[in-house]
Amino acid sequence: MRSPLPTASDLDTTALAAVAAGLEAGDVKGCCATVYEQPAVRWLLGGELHPGGEELTRRTLELARVAATDRLLDVASGAGTTAMLAARERACEVVGLDYGAGAVAGARAEAEASGHGDRVSFVEGDAEALPFEDDSFDVVVCECALCTFPDKTTAVAEMRRVLRPGGRLALSDVTADHDRLPEDLRGTMATVACVGAALPEAGYRELLEAAGFEIEEVERATADVERLCERVRTRLRGAKVLGFEGLVPIDGGLAHAIDLAAEAKRAVGEGALGYAVMVARLRG
Amino acid sequence: MRANGNRNGSETTRPGFGPTSSICPECKIVLPAEVFERGGRVLIGRDCPEHGRFEAVVYGDAARYEAIQPYNKPGEEPLERQTETDRGCPHDCGICPEHKQHTCLGIIEVNTGCNLDCPICFADSGTGHDPTGFSLTLAEVESMLDSFVAAEGEPESIQFSGGEPSIHTEILPMLQAAKDRGIPLVMLNTNGIRLARDPRFAPALAEIGVHVYMQFDGFEDSTHLAIRGRRLQEEKLRALDNCAEHGVGVSLAAAIERDLNEHECGDIVRFGVDHPAVTGVFFQPVTHSGRFRPDSDPLDKLTNSDVIDLVSEQLPDWFEPADFIPVPCCSPSCRSATFALYDGEDLVPLPRLVDVDDYLDYVTNRAVPDLDVKEALEGLWSAKAAGGTAPTAERLDCVACAVGLPIELQEVATRGFMIAVQDFQDPYTLDVEKLKKCCVSEIAPDGRLIPFCAYNSVGYREQVREQRGGAVPLPVSPE
Numbered sequence: 001m002r003s004p005l006p007t008a009s010d011l012d013t014t015a016l017a018a019v020a021a022g023l024e025a026g027d028v029k030g031c032c033a034t035v036y037e038q039p040a041v042r043w044l045l046g047g048e049l050h051p052g053g054e055e056l057t058r059r060t061l062e063l064a065r066v067a068a069t070d071r072l073l074d075v076a077s078g079a080g081t082t083a084m085l086a087a088r089e090r091a092c093e094v095v096g097l098d099y100g101a102g103a104v105a106g107a108r109a110e111a112e113a114s115g116h117g118d119r120v121s122f123v124e125g126d127a128e129a130l131p132f133e134d135d136s137f138d139v140v141v142c143e144c145a146l147c148t149f150p151d152k153t154t155a156v157a158e159m160r161r162v163l164r165p166g167g168r169l170a171l172s173d174v175t176a177d178h179d180r181l182p183e184d185l186r187g188t189m190a191t192v193a194c195v196g197a198a199l200p201e202a203g204y205r206e207l208l209e210a211a212g213f214e215i216e217e218v219e220r221a222t223a224d225v226e227r228l229c230e231r232v233r234t235r236l237r238g239a240k241v242l243g244f245e246g247l248v249p250i251d252g253g254l255a256h257a258i259d260l261a262a263e264a265k266r267a268v269g270e271g272a273l274g275y276a277v278m279v280a281r282l283r284g
Numbered sequence: 285m286r287a288n289g290n291r292n293g294s295e296t297t298r299p300g301f302g303p304t305s306s307i308c309p310e311c312k313i314v315l316p317a318e319v320f321e322r323g324g325r326v327l328i329g330r331d332c333p334e335h336g337r338f339e340a341v342v343y344g345d346a347a348r349y350e351a352i353q354p355y356n357k358p359g360e361e362p363l364e365r366q367t368e369t370d371r372g373c374p375h376d377c378g379i380c381p382e383h384k385q386h387t388c389l390g391i392i393e394v395n396t397g398c399n400l401d402c403p404i405c406f407a408d409s410g411t412g413h414d415p416t417g418f419s420l421t422l423a424e425v426e427s428m429l430d431s432f433v434a435a436e437g438e439p440e441s442i443q444f445s446g447g448e449p450s451i452h453t454e455i456l457p458m459l460q461a462a463k464d465r466g467i468p469l470v471m472l473n474t475n476g477i478r479l480a481r482d483p484r485f486a487p488a489l490a491e492i493g494v495h496v497y498m499q500f501d502g503f504e505d506s507t508h509l510a511i512r513g514r515r516l517q518e519e520k521l522r523a524l525d526n527c528a529e530h531g532v533g534v535s536l537a538a539a540i541e542r543d544l545n546e547h548e549c550g551d552i553v554r555f556g557v558d559h560p561a562v563t564g565v566f567f568q569p570v571t572h573s574g575r576f577r578p579d580s581d582p583l584d585k586l587t588n589s590d591v592i593d594l595v596s597e598q599l600p601d602w603f604e605p606a607d608f609i610p611v612p613c614c615s616p617s618c619r620s621a622t623f624a625l626y627d628g629e630d631l632v633p634l635p636r637l638v639d640v641d642d643y644l645d646y647v648t649n650r651a652v653p654d655l656d657v658k659e660a661l662e663g664l665w666s667a668k669a670a671g672g673t674a675p676t677a678e679r680l681d682c683v684a685c686a687v688g689l690p691i692e693l694q695e696v697a698t699r700g701f702m703i704a705v706q707d708f709q710d711p712y713t714l715d716v717e718k719l720k721k722c723c724v725s726e727i728a729p730d731g732r733l734i735p736f737c738a739y740n741s742v743g744y745r746e747q748v749r750e751q752r753g754g755a756v757p758l759p760v761s762p763e
Contacts, residue, residue, distance in 0.1 A: 234632060241625045242625060
C-alpha cells in the first residue's frame with residue numbers, strides 16, 4: 001500500500017549520503033540513477049520523470065514513426081514507463097536499459113505484473129558502453145537522460161552503433177544556454193537536476209550531425225517544462241510546510257531548493273532553459 | 285445521471301447541459317427547462333405560460349462547468365424514504381423515491397426569531413413578531429433527530445440553524461441531544477453575537493463538543509451594513525477570541541455578493557488561517573431566496589467559479605482555480621473545496637501534493653492506487669466535512685500517512701484548513717436534475733428530510749411555517 005505523500009521511510013538517507021559522496025568523486029551517472037529511484041524524488045516530480053509526461057512520450061514516438069515491426073531501445077529506461085507505453089501503443093518489441101539496478105528490477109517486476117513481459121525486457125548497463133550488437137535496433141529513444149551523461153559524444157556514438165542504417169534516434173531533452181543561466185543553476189546538484197550538463201539546442205544538433213545523423217524534426221515543449229518547474233516548486237513548498245526538511249540534501253535545504261525551482265522556471269520563461277524533442281535519422 | 289450524458293433523452297452529448305426541469309419563480313409550477321451556454325457562462329432558462337421567460341446564471345465558466353462533470357459519485361441509498369412520489373420532483377420532498385442521494389448533512393432550524401434584521405436572509409428571519417414564526421421544543425427536536433437517525437443509520441453531521449439558534453433557551457440540550465445520538469460533527473450556525481456577549485456560551489459549547497459555523501462576511505463596515513444591517517466587526521472578533529480561549533473550532537461562513545464584498549475573499553482566508561479558532565472558510569454566493577437585495581439580477585449573480593477565481597486572484601501565491609475540486613457526493617457545480625496546509629508563513633493546497641483527480645473523477649477510467657486513501661478523500665470532499673473536526677482530521681491523517689509519517693508531520697497534516705465554495709440554488713437557478721442529487725437536507729418538524737435548495741425555493745419553508753408557526757413564542761436567551 002502506497003501513500004500518495006512521501007514519508008520518512010521513502011527517504012533512503014543512506015542512499016542520499018552515497019549520492020553526495022558519489023558526486024564528490026565525480027560519479028554523476030550513478031548518482032542520477034540513485035536519485036531518480038527515490039520515491040520522494042518521484043513524488044516531487046509528480047510521477048513525471050520528464051517534462052510533458054506520457055503525452056510528450058506519445059508525441060516523441062509519433063515523430064519517430066515507431067511501427068509494430070520495429071525493435072526499439074529505450075536508453076535510461078528508469079521505471080520502464082516509456083518502454084511499456086511503446087510496447088502497448090506501438091506494438092513493437094522494446095528493450096529498456098538503465099544504469100540503476102533498482103530501476104531495472106522495478107521495471108521488470110512492473111512489466112511482469114502488467115502483462116508486458118512478452119514484448120519488453122530490461123537490461124542493466126552503461127549508455128556509454130551499450131551491451132548490444134551493432135545494427136540491432138530500428139529506433140533508439142532517450143528521454144531526459146543524455147543531458148545528464150558526462151560523455152555525450154561516446155553515448156551518441158554508441159546509439160549510432162546499435163542502430164541499423166536508416167534507423168531513427170528520438171531524443172527528448174533539457175536544453176540550456178549556460179551563459180544565460182543564473183549561477184545557482186550551474187552546480188553539481190544542477191547536473192543531477194538535468195540542467196548543469198545540458199546542451200543548448202544547437203549543441204545537440206551539432207552532436208548528432210557530427211555522429212552521422214540527419215535532423216528530421218525538432219519540437220519545443222516550453223509550457224511543459226514551466227509546468228514541471230512549478231509543480232516541483234509547489235511540492236517542495238508543501239514538504240517545507242509539513243516540516244519535511246530531510247527531503248533534499250543540499251546546502252540551504254528546502255528553502256534553497258524552492259528558490260532553485262523558481263529560478264529554473266524564470267530561466268525557462270527567458271529562453272535560457274527549455275525542453276525539446278528531436279528526431280534524427282541515421283544516414284546510410 | 286447527467287454525468288453519463290443520459291438526460292431526459294437529450295440528444296446533446298455535452299455533459300451537464302441540455303433539458304432539465306425547473307420552476308417558475310413566481311407561481312412555482314414545474315416547467316421544462318434548458319441548461320445552455322451563453323457568452324462563456326452556463327445559464328438555465330424556462331418559459332412560464334403565465335409569467336414569461338426566466339433566465340439565471342448557474343456557473344460563471346462554461347468550459348470548467350463541463351470539465352467538472354466527471355466529479356459525480358453515484359448516489360447512495362438512504363435507509364428510509366419518508367414520502368411517496370406523487371406530483372413529481374420537486375413537489376414530493378422528502379426524501380421521495382425519485383431522489384438519488386442520501387443525506388450527508390442534516391439541518392434543523394430551531395426557531396425563526398433572530399437578534400439581527402439582515403437585509404439578506406434566505407430564512408426570512410428577524411427580531412420582530414412574526415405571525416408564522418416558531419420556536420421548536422426540545423421534544424420536537426429530539427423526534428426530528430430520531431427521524432434523521434432512522435433515515436441515515438449513523439449520520440455523520442448535523443447543523444443547528446434558525447433564525448438564530450443561539451438565542452433559543454434550549455439550544456444547549458438540543459446540541460447535547462444530537463451528540464447523545466452519536467453524531468460526530470454537531471454544528472451551530474450562528475451570527476456570533478451570543479458567543480461575543482455571553483461568557484458562559486463558548487465554554488458550554490466546548491463541553492458538549494460543538495463546532496461553530498459563524499457568519500463572517502468580511503471586515504468592512506459597508507459589508508456588514510449591507511448584508512447584516514449592523515456594524516458587527518468587534519463582536520465577531522470577540523466571539524472568535526472566546527472560541528479560541530475555550531478550544532471551540534470555528535468555520536467562517538461568508539456570503540459573497542457582487543460589488544459588495546467580492547474583494548474581501550482573500551482577506552477572509554488570510555485572517556482565518558492565522559486565527560487560532562478558525563479551521564475553515566465556507567464561501568456562499570448570495571442566493572435569491574427569502575430576503576435578498578431587490579436590485580439583484582439572477583443573470584448577474586456570483587457562482588462557484590466566480591468565487592474560486594476571486595480567491596485565486598486575491599491570493600495568487602497560494603491558490604489557483606484547479607486547487608478547488610468539486611465535491612462529488614452532490615452535483616459537481618454545487619460545492620467545490622480544498623484543504624490547505626499552512627505553517628504560519630506559506631500555504632500549500634493539498635491537491636498540489638496528492639493527485640486527488642486520480643481518486644474523485646468517477647468517469648475517466650483510472651486505476652485507483654489505494655482504496656483506503658480514496659475513501660478518506662471522499663470523506664474530505666463531502667458535504668459532511670468541516671476543517672478542524674475529528675472525522676476530517678482522521679481522514680487527512682489517512683491520506684498523509686498511510687505508511688507512517690513521523691508524529692510531528694501527522695499533526696501538521698491533520699490541521700488541514702478547509703476552504704469550500706457552496707452555491708445554493710434559488711427559485712431562479714433551480715435545476716431539478718441537480719436537486720435530485722442534493723445531500724444537504726432540512727429536517728422538517730414532521731420528520732421529512734427536504735433537500736435544502738428545495739426547502740428554500742419551492743415553498744417548503746413557507747409550508748413549515750404555516751404548519752408549525754403561530755404558536756405562542758417562547759422566551760429567548762438574554763444576551
